Amino acid sequence: MNRRRALADYLRSRRERVTPQDAGILPGPRRRTPGLRREEVAQLSGISVTWYTWLEQAREITVSRQVLHSLARVLLLSPAETRHLFALAEETPAEETTAAPTPGLQRLVDALDPHPAYLVTPTWDLVAWNRAEAGLIGDPAGWAPADRNLLRFTFLAPRARALLADWDAQARALLEQYRAGADRHAGDPRFDSLTRELRAASEEFRTWWGTHDVADFRPARRGFDHPRLGRLSFDYVKLHAADAPDLSLVACLPADDETAGKLPQLRT
Incomplete structure (x- = not known):
């Protein structure tokens, strides 16, 4: 139903x-x-x-x-x-979500350093990240486990609005990708619980959710206003792992020479 x-x-x-x-x-x-x-x-x-x-x-x-x-x-x-x-x-059946990455995937994420990289579930829970990603958005290891989710970070963390250049566009693009997954997994308690929480806590999420707009992931250029390093610009690439098809690897590649030159400083 x-x-x-x-x-x-x-x-x-x-x-x-x-x-x-x-x-x-x-x-x-x-x-x-x-x-x-x-x-x-x-x-x-x-x-x-x-x-x-x-x-x-x-x-x-x-x-x-x-x-x-x-x-x-x-x-x-x-x-x-x-x-x-x-x-x-x-009525495509919902996929099971892997709670932790395989050792090989964790090594791959670490090996991509100094390029920010992370692994996410279909509900955008962060399950692995490298030092560069921690330096970019803040170390998720220091967050409460329930907060290690990119939707919660984007819509509920005040620092995300200062960090993400053009926050509206980036937040809406993320929501539309999530909406596509949530509708395909209709009735899945993982999605239902997160959606209820975000609709109650975020006016923007609630408004954009009501449009029913969906989107696939597309390679995109995203800007960050880093508190130490200033403007950073990355091209995003997303891959699915054959040995863990419910996990997605996202890698951030520097979009210009200025950003590339600042990458080593993300890890400090």
Whole structure:
């Protein structure tokens, strides 16, 4: 039921985003519905209004790939949004989360020093980091275990707003990646508990969560205003380990010569 509700909410949010003009429909007078009406989505997708209504009511019905492709086309979904729609409709089972990295992964993270690097779970819990990463964001070893989570750090730690240049953009990009995972794992208590906490504690998280926007990870350049070293700029790379597919390795590569020259000082 949790997954069907997530699918229903997602379809509704995407439908309300598409204007009649986007879909090639004359809006006409006395139109009150934001975006497209249910019957318009059904007609354009080649399915019955009743059946589409049941989808948005989280009824227990199955959806074919052909219909999903039609809905993605009508709702103008991006590739990431289309994959998200398929994951919700096909009820992909949640993955088990590894609590600790393998020795080989820990050695890899350490070997990447002086480049900041870390390992995260699907809920963005930090399970390993090197000295450079500790020098960049503060040493997670000194945080309470529950605080070793990049979402909690980004949205709840005051120092994160001073550290992250363009905090709004970085925080929203992180949330959209998390939202994609949370909807695919609908009903998973790990995600549910963290989402409830962040919605209650952060106005920005609560507002952006309501948009239902999702995104895949993309290589990105991110800036930091470090309290000792000033502006640092990194290009982020994310990899998945074959021997621990539920863990992701994130490495930060200096984006300019100035940042590269400051890397040794991150470890002091």
